[in-house]
Amino acid sequence: MRTKEQPLIFELSRKGRKGDSLPELDVPDVSVEELLEDSYIRKEEAKLPEVSELQLVRHYTALSNRNFGVDSGFYPLGSCTMKYNPKVNEVVARMPGLSHIHPYQPEEQVQGALELMHELQESLAEMTGMKEVTLQSAAGAQGEWTGLMMIRAFHEANGDVERTKVIVPDSAHGTNPASASVAGFDSVTVRTDERGLVDLDHLREVVGKDTAALMLTNPNTLGLFEEDIVQMAEIIHSAGGKLYYDGANSNAILDKARPGDMGFDVVHLNLHKTFTGPHGGGGPGSGPVGVKEDLVPFLPKPLLIKKEEQYTWDYDRPQSIGRVKPFYGNFGINVRAYSYIRTMGLEGLKQVSEDAVLNANYLMKRLEPYYDVPYSQYCKHEFVVSAKRQKDQGVRALDIAKRLLDYGYHPPTMYFPLNVEECMMIEPTETESKETLDEFADALIAISKEVEENPDYVLEAPHHTVVSRLDETTAARKPILKHEQ
């Protein structure tokens, strides 16, 4: 049953309706014409909607009812770590001394905020095995770019200007090769072998004097731990390259294996993933970057340091890559991450990784009889299944995803990684109960039976969402990106 479409806020607008509450002007009035030259006075008002406050609230409530979050239901979106977003984090982030402080207030007025950031930096350095951490980067992709820029600066400082290539596995997140390009590198792909791990022989072939770095996520996007990591680090380091750790998948390894101990030189973490910053419908995130000692001089400016029991911003960093973001990063998200770390403590964080991994393995085992599992060894926090078997019967992974919507679930990450046919990448996270996993497995099993018995019903899914499948082709061919009023 479809519900009727929700009008655009502009379609609810009526001339003369007001939603604002601006106080009376309390300074002597002067006309705008006296203050501004005529050519700089806007003649035609921007067509913002004119609605009352209740209309505004009903509109956005209606929109929220057409949306699905972790609080709505199970959201096993692989590599995105859609875990519970603690409510207390939202409370602390809104405390006036944390949400209403200006970035240019003198340091002595914001020592509490600086202490919080410093504590978070130290916790993250400890968890990753890095020497220093910067909280500047806005999100994972910006963290990747920041890290690569530091690696570039490091090589250049050593007169090593021929290192133009970054090696990226074929299973890597799309941001890895994109960040390499943005940082001015060419990316080289290294293959995955039949184990689902980086092909060491191929890695030896592609590595060379031109290698600036290898970017790796470990566990990788197939959910497998790159167990040859020590050899890989050896191969890259002996060629003079650096190892970059994409921390999108760090939920699996808290207190189990630190990137620094694995041989990584640079790490970014996605605080909106492992550390519960809410995903916000696409952001804001936060992507702190940690580095080993030899890369510390290249960290972005400014760096927060502790000096004689006072926290202060250090701008005097001659080898720094410079500024990557205004002010000091996404502080509000960093507050939530720190709140989470303090809520969990060491024991809790350890349990997080153990339960995340157990949940993923359990779900994989339950699905194995019904879906192809290309890599059946123990996985870490996520795993992939392939709908190859179902495709033979005319139903694709996409159709299964759409049918899952009818069962009340957010589908897994689809068609990624690219090296697995009809791929569904499933990450249950540790905050889901066994009952939820069982119900989800039952739904996917039921769908696999529907594929055999009534494939058309799956092909026509979803049946119970507010809209049916949308015409994406026309959307891209004849783009309508704004409402014409």
Added chain:
Amino acid sequence: MSNHRYLPMTEEDRKEMLQVVGANDVADLFADIPTKVRPATSMNIKPALKERDLLKHFTELSNRNVSTKDFPSFLGAGVYDHHIPATVDAVISRSEFYTAYTPYQPEISQGELQAIFEFQTMIAEITGMDLANSSMYDGHTALAEAVVMVAGHLKMKKQRVLVSDTVHPEARDVIDTYVLGPRLNVASVNEAKGKTDVNDLKEKLDDDVCAVVVQYPNFYGGIEDLKAIREACDESGAMMIVKSNPLALGVLTPPGEFGADVVVGDTQPFGIPSQYGGPHCGYFATKKALMRKVPGRLVGQTVDEDGTRGFVLTLQAREQHIRRDKATSNICSNQALNALGSSVAMTALGKSGLKELAVHNLKKAHYAKQQVENAGFTIVNEGPHFNEFVVDVGSNVVEVNKKLIDKGFIGGLDLGRFDQASDNHMLVCVTEMRTKEEIDRFVKALEESK
């Protein structure tokens, strides 16, 4: 092992599940991690706090900061103290929005997609541009991405960028870092009396310049002569990139009308708290000709199988998850929730409210400037301004601000922070939040703090 409230698994569950996966112990699941890389000792992380104690700890940290809710603030410089309507928090606290991620599955994400489509429309309206994207990290990185986009659009045939000295110094720094990748050269255009020196711009412009970057209103609050700058750009074939405070565009002629090619900025003035500088919300608006080069997510309108209107992420061939190393940008996560908050704030303002709010900000800042001038201070730059103006306070601003906080005011920005020669110059910001009484008391306090 004791259970944490965020972790639902019981010991019994764990046992059953281990049995299903065929493991004796959870350690078996980690057996593929080489012994060599396992930590010798456990991480040094502080013990867990219960909710009561966590709140106490954070209250204590929060109380050690001077909040702009405690004292009237005269700081701006890209982060402004505006009233945030109660509706903003009511909407962004709806967990269907804040606990969702990127709307990859449009059938269950119509709410977010429609909200973004509405945001794109509002930004295009305010800036006077053809289209806008779903958001960027912040105004500064949006500006840097605009520079890189324009250079790419011109196929890297022009590799110089001219950035006015009246652009926010931190934005200039961010541009300097972003252009290292594509190896563009940045040169600055001089400032004259608080505005871009158009003669200097003309002298520096040549065929090799891909973009001219200005800010409107600029870092010092001044209103740039976009008409003259556009004409200068046209003579050499450079594109004009304008960074704008979107609230100011409620009263100022939008950059789109002056022929800007890209308009970027931050929607922080619309419903986003200062939060020590982030997260805020970058916006990115441009012309149709550049549509397929835009970084980040775009939402488009379409129909479903039954002809019902719906919304999808579109033109994704630009993006990293499809194009990988050929993507127009690496941006993935953006500032969606803050874009939503800004949409609510813009909706609450409405057509006339946006204009009235902008006018109040304009008038109050001019009133404050007049009072400061009447008190005998030198106003450093002449001419109209929005929100901000520069005052020579006659002594070191850092010291003046120390005295001001004792009198209950968060003083303006010390410009010596960016240029030592300006350490007597204070960038004073006045928004609608400052009452006449606060402004008058501030001027008096300023006199006493010389």
